[in-house]
Amino acid sequence: MGRYVARRLLATVVVVWLVTLISFSIMHLVPGDPALVMAGVGASADQVQRIREQFGLDAPFLVRLSRWYAGLLRGNLGDSILLGRTVARAIIERIPATLSLAALAFGLTVVLGVVLGTLAAVRQNTWVDQVIMTLAVVGVSVPNFWLGLLLIILFSVMLDWLPAGGYVPLAEDPGAWLRALVLPAVSLALLQVGLVVRITRATVVETLRQDFVRTARSKGLAGWVVVGKHAFGNVTIPVITVLGITVSLLLSGSVVVETVFSVPGLGRLMATAILARDYPVIQGGLLVTALLFAGVNLVVDVLYAWLDPRIRYQ
Amino acid sequence: MKATCRALALTLSLLVTFAGTALAQKRGGDLVVGQTAGTNTLDPHFTASAAARNMMLGMYETLVTIDENASPAPMLAAKWEVLDNGLTYRFELRKGVRFHNGKEMTAADVKASLERFGRVSPEKQTMAQVASIEAADAHVVVIRLKQVDTSFLDRLASPASPTTIIPADEAAKEVNKTAHISTGPYQFVEWIPDSHVKLKRFEGYVPNTSMSGRDGLGGRKTAYFDTITIRIIKEASARVAALESGQIHFAEDVPIPAAKRLETVAKLRVENLLPWAQPLVLVNTRLAPTSNLKLRQAIQAALDIDEILAAATDGLYQLNHGWVYPNSAYYAPEAGRALYNQKDLKKAKALLADSGYKGEPLTMITNKDYQFMFKSGVVMSEQLKALGIDLKLDVLDWPTMAARANTSEGWNLATTGFAIQPFVGPYSYLKLFWGPTHVGRVASDPVLDQAWGKFNTSLKQADRKDAWAQIQQRMAEQVYILKLGDSGMKLGMARALAGFKPYQGAHRFWNVWFE
Numbered sequence: 001m002g003r004y005v006a007r008r009l010l011a012t013v014v015v016v017w018l019v020t021l022i023s024f025s026i027m028h029l030v031p032g033d034p035a036l037v038m039a040g041v042g043a044s045a046d047q048v049q050r051i052r053e054q055f056g057l058d059a060p061f062l063v064r065l066s067r068w069y070a071g072l073l074r075g076n077l078g079d080s081i082l083l084g085r086t087v088a089r090a091i092i093e094r095i096p097a098t099l100s101l102a103a104l105a106f107g108l109t110v111v112l113g114v115v116l117g118t119l120a121a122v123r124q125n126t127w128v129d130q131v132i133m134t135l136a137v138v139g140v141s142v143p144n145f146w147l148g149l150l151l152i153i154l155f156s157v158m159l160d161w162l163p164a165g166g167y168v169p170l171a172e173d174p175g176a177w178l179r180a181l182v183l184p185a186v187s188l189a190l191l192q193v194g195l196v197v198r199i200t201r202a203t204v205v206e207t208l209r210q211d212f213v214r215t216a217r218s219k220g221l222a223g224w225v226v227v228g229k230h231a232f233g234n235v236t237i238p239v240i241t242v243l244g245i246t247v248s249l250l251l252s253g254s255v256v257v258e259t260v261f262s263v264p265g266l267g268r269l270m271a272t273a274i275l276a277r278d279y280p281v282i283q284g285g286l287l288v289t290a291l292l293f294a295g296v297n298l299v300v301d302v303l304y305a306w307l308d309p310r311i312r313y314q
Numbered sequence: 315m316k317a318t319c320r321a322l323a324l325t326l327s328l329l330v331t332f333a334g335t336a337l338a339q340k341r342g343g344d345l346v347v348g349q350t351a352g353t354n355t356l357d358p359h360f361t362a363s364a365a366a367r368n369m370m371l372g373m374y375e376t377l378v379t380i381d382e383n384a385s386p387a388p389m390l391a392a393k394w395e396v397l398d399n400g401l402t403y404r405f406e407l408r409k410g411v412r413f414h415n416g417k418e419m420t421a422a423d424v425k426a427s428l429e430r431f432g433r434v435s436p437e438k439q440t441m442a443q444v445a446s447i448e449a450a451d452a453h454v455v456v457i458r459l460k461q462v463d464t465s466f467l468d469r470l471a472s473p474a475s476p477t478t479i480i481p482a483d484e485a486a487k488e489v490n491k492t493a494h495i496s497t498g499p500y501q502f503v504e505w506i507p508d509s510h511v512k513l514k515r516f517e518g519y520v521p522n523t524s525m526s527g528r529d530g531l532g533g534r535k536t537a538y539f540d541t542i543t544i545r546i547i548k549e550a551s552a553r554v555a556a557l558e559s560g561q562i563h564f565a566e567d568v569p570i571p572a573a574k575r576l577e578t579v580a581k582l583r584v585e586n587l588l589p590w591a592q593p594l595v596l597v598n599t600r601l602a603p604t605s606n607l608k609l610r611q612a613i614q615a616a617l618d619i620d621e622i623l624a625a626a627t628d629g630l631y632q633l634n635h636g637w638v639y640p641n642s643a644y645y646a647p648e649a650g651r652a653l654y655n656q657k658d659l660k661k662a663k664a665l666l667a668d669s670g671y672k673g674e675p676l677t678m679i680t681n682k683d684y685q686f687m688f689k690s691g692v693v694m695s696e697q698l699k700a701l702g703i704d705l706k707l708d709v710l711d712w713p714t715m716a717a718r719a720n721t722s723e724g725w726n727l728a729t730t731g732f733a734i735q736p737f738v739g740p741y742s743y744l745k746l747f748w749g750p751t752h753v754g755r756v757a758s759d760p761v762l763d764q765a766w767g768k769f770n771t772s773l774k775q776a777d778r779k780d781a782w783a784q785i786q787q788r789m790a791e792q793v794y795i796l797k798l799g800d801s802g803m804k805l806g807m808a809r810a811l812a813g814f815k816p817y818q819g820a821h822r823f824w825n826v827w828f829e
Binding site: 030031032033034036082083084085090093094145149152153156157160163164165166167259260261262264268269272275276277 | 712
């Protein structure tokens, strides 16, 4: 197991290196100039050139690339061109909002997705199943910006129960923090809930048809023991895979939901950076995203072995 | 009895009304504002965006500022004199003005602040002609120029990137390292980038008692609110929802359809900020076929501006051939007017035939980040196709478009807009309409050289006004750029918000209170 993890970590380094290399190349092939954005309309060629020099944007591609990697090896992600701060600080500032939102949305996804999926499978082909599966299809199909706006109109404008947007740090006021994040978390979670419901239902249905379940039933075990104790262990592997992807997606930030609900998170940071060609922020953000995806995948793989002792890594 | 009751009721209601008027301007309350964009910096000398102005201008003050019509007006300077044929400016400061840190503002602070502005600001060319800044005594500052710069006072007063006066010890700090200290009626509390800026009333504020009320960004200012929070709500529907639910009291840039609905909500009202910006089309005079003057004139003659702006602005626009707004001291009512909004397809076709145009393709670049640019591009491209021009509309993202429009290749026409320039006046067009950064990629033009020369050296405003009219006429005759018109912005606000008046320089929340 230790050797497996070590090998995977090594592979992660390679993957992350490739991601940063490709993203660096793509961003520099895309037209657009952060120096122009920063200098503003009517700036002289000299001013633009001075900004280019200040941020090393006038250097050849390979020089810039090697400078960036050299900085990275020293733990320095560079300075943002437009934000007036280091890239690391810009990202760290956004992490609490994204992490809070992701945690709440993930909690909703796990609880609702797994419970409803299992319920639909156990009550297969009844009205319960049909209602849950219809809702799951709706959840997967509804665009989350539209859902977000509907939720705002209902719960904020009409009922006046929850704020229409914004973010309050947890340390400042836990109640306000939760109230601010309920609507964005629901908008963000619904798509994931739809996916998890469907995969959970399919896997539980499949498992309930297995011989060992029939045996358990024939022993006279109660229905919930069969599902909860015997069948459920076999359901976790595919569900964990889907949840792993969900976590990665949630952690890298949702541009749309963060914009609709004015949550200052990583997704918005990246979107703004891309639109302004703030290369160091884009590069740093993609590095963090790549690390998150690779890290979560590693955790999922390790979880497989822990959950199913038959899985052994060679 | 009935009559008595009625009389009593009337008296009572009059009393209530009277009391309401008497108590009208009351202190207190926490104003929450929803604005479309955030700022990357609140450095007093390093900002140059409309979003930053809204956040800063309640707390930062300058030596001189602009009045309601964007002409220079006193703020921290009580008065000024122009001496030595325009080479020396002598400013007398108001006495007893305090910074947010409690210290009194003196000439040394002004000197240090302006020197820092000259070092770090994106608008540092304001100080390019300054030979020396001298603190003659505690309340007199003398600025000497190397050569006459007739726009010096305009630039010093411009809010585009304000020449904020900060304490001298703060002025020694690098960009983005200063505390947010100045002399405004509100003072800094906190700034969470991409989330909000919070200000509170500065109890030590010293108003300009020589003025009777608010005037542009200056005048006599009073802070009524306890705090002001400016929240960044980029999504228009979310801004509208926040306003409707009472979580914010003011929302800028409300979409027109939503504004119509908000007008029917009892607790809200909508005001127009018109003019707010100038949609326009850049013309590349270096690349064929728009290098051909006759072809450019054909395009100019064909345009139906009403049709373009009706689509681009959802109907919130005014026709204006000029590059400054009608209330500006420099407004030139006749220059270029005859060439604007001609809608003359017959003339256009004759000019096109004269030009020798043989169906060569034209590229118009536009973007969807700014919807008015995209919509005006679409309508205009249809009008030009009707003229018989083979036009390709290239939809890019804004940074790509801006970068391409800054070169002479890959585009003939580009849809864009000016926001602060038409408000602050002709001097802000110096680099756009002249020299190597000319927006039409014009290498040289003796008529412009002569007119700008006159504008830059004439001390009399009447002469500068003439020069500006010549510039405007020349830009239209040569079709270096196509003016579309003036567009507006809908501002939604709580009905209880009293004293607010739309203004192009920034949203002003001083002399504004809750009823």
